[in-house]
Amino acid sequence: MLRAVRIPLLPQALTRRRRLVCTGLVLAGMATLPVTATAASISANWAGYVALPKSSRSFRSVSGSWTEPTLTCSGGRESYSAVWVGLGGYHSSSRGLEQIGTEADCLRDGQASYGTWYELIPEGPIALKLKTRPGDHMIASVTVIGQHATLRLRDLTTGTRYSVTREVSSVDTSSAEWIIEAPSSCFTTSACQTLALSDFGTLSFSSATATVGAQTEPANAPSWSEVELELRQGSAAGGAGGGRHAVAESGASVIDATPSSLAGDQGAFTVRWQEEPLQGEEEPAPGPLPGFGSASAFRA
Numbered sequence: 001m002l003r004a005v006r007i008p009l010l011p012q013a014l015t016r017r018r019r020l021v022c023t024g025l026v027l028a029g030m031a032t033l034p035v036t037a038t039a040a041s042i043s044a045n046w047a048g049y050v051a052l053p054k055s056s057r058s059f060r061s062v063s064g065s066w067t068e069p070t071l072t073c074s075g076g077r078e079s080y081s082a083v084w085v086g087l088g089g090y091h092s093s094s095r096g097l098e099q100i101g102t103e104a105d106c107l108r109d110g111q112a113s114y115g116t117w118y119e120l121i122p123e124g125p126i127a128l129k130l131k132t133r134p135g136d137h138m139i140a141s142v143t144v145i146g147q148h149a150t151l152r153l154r155d156l157t158t159g160t161r162y163s164v165t166r167e168v169s170s171v172d173t174s175s176a177e178w179i180i181e182a183p184s185s186c187f188t189t190s191a192c193q194t195l196a197l198s199d200f201g202t203l204s205f206s207s208a209t210a211t212v213g214a215q216t217e218p219a220n221a222p223s224w225s226e227v228e229l230e231l232r233q234g235s236a237a238g239g240a241g242g243g244r245h246a247v248a249e250s251g252a253s254v255i256d257a258t259p260s261s262l263a264g265d266q267g268a269f270t271v272r273w274q275e276e277p278l279q280g281e282e283e284p285a286p287g288p289l290p291g292f293g294s295a296s297a298f299r300a
Contacts, residue, residue: 088172
């Protein structure tokens with residue numbers, strides 16, 4: 001059974017701070033909602049932070065830790081979420097993304113399902129046997145040297161860990177990310193839909209750091225610029241039925257995943273899920289597809 005399709009999570013049309021954003025995974029059947037400009041960029045699939053170097057040098061590694069969220073699920077409605085750290089994939093010209101993390105989904109019967117994975121775009125995702133549970137303290141890292149990527153994931157609560165080094169056909173180290181994301185469901189490689197984001201409550205990130213050369217610094221270091229991303233989507237997005245929706249219908253709402261400010265020099269922040277009623281808004285036409293042309297699926 002198809003659970004979720006992970007395609008490159010490129011926020012292709014992301015503009016920088018204080019500008020309206022049409023996210024890169026605004027695909028057939030799901031459009032970004034019209035919003036008022038805020039201090040954060042708005043995306044339909046990413047929430048968290050992206051670091052961009054101020055010099056021409058690239059990132060060598062990224063790491064971060066988080067507490068696996070406890071989902072609030074209800075019967076009859078599927079929803080999905082993925083927490084990860086990664087390198088690359090932010091720019092519209094990107095042809096690579098190296099990422100590893102966890103997945104937390106709400107199934108139609110109201111039960112929560114948890115898993116782990118890594119992905120090296122343009123290849124498809126790899127589901128891992130490493131088990132995780134709500135409340136577990138996870139730590140992950142991605143290191144790229146030449147054409148080789150080393151991805152590590154460890155459950156500090158249970159002591160279990162996973163590590164792999166792979167040769168990558170298309171490397172991107174131009175950005176570093178700490179993200180919770182709403183995956184997408186794809187019918188073909190060019191027809192995809194952002195899925196409903198699971199209610200994860202509040203997600204806590206810590207030790208969000210990145211390395212350029214031999215220097216490792218937190219996500220808000222002066223050596224690079226950080227981009228704050230707020231996830232915003234219509235409550236009818238994907239999941240249990242999908243299809244286009246008119247967000248102005250009675251009872252429609254907007255789901256937000258809003259990051260806090262980065263705290264001090266520890267690279268710590270939280271992302272809070274909330275649902276708000278929507279009044280008088282109309283859905284715009286779908287935005288453009290991301291620049292990648294392949295997709296793969298997790299299967300139960």
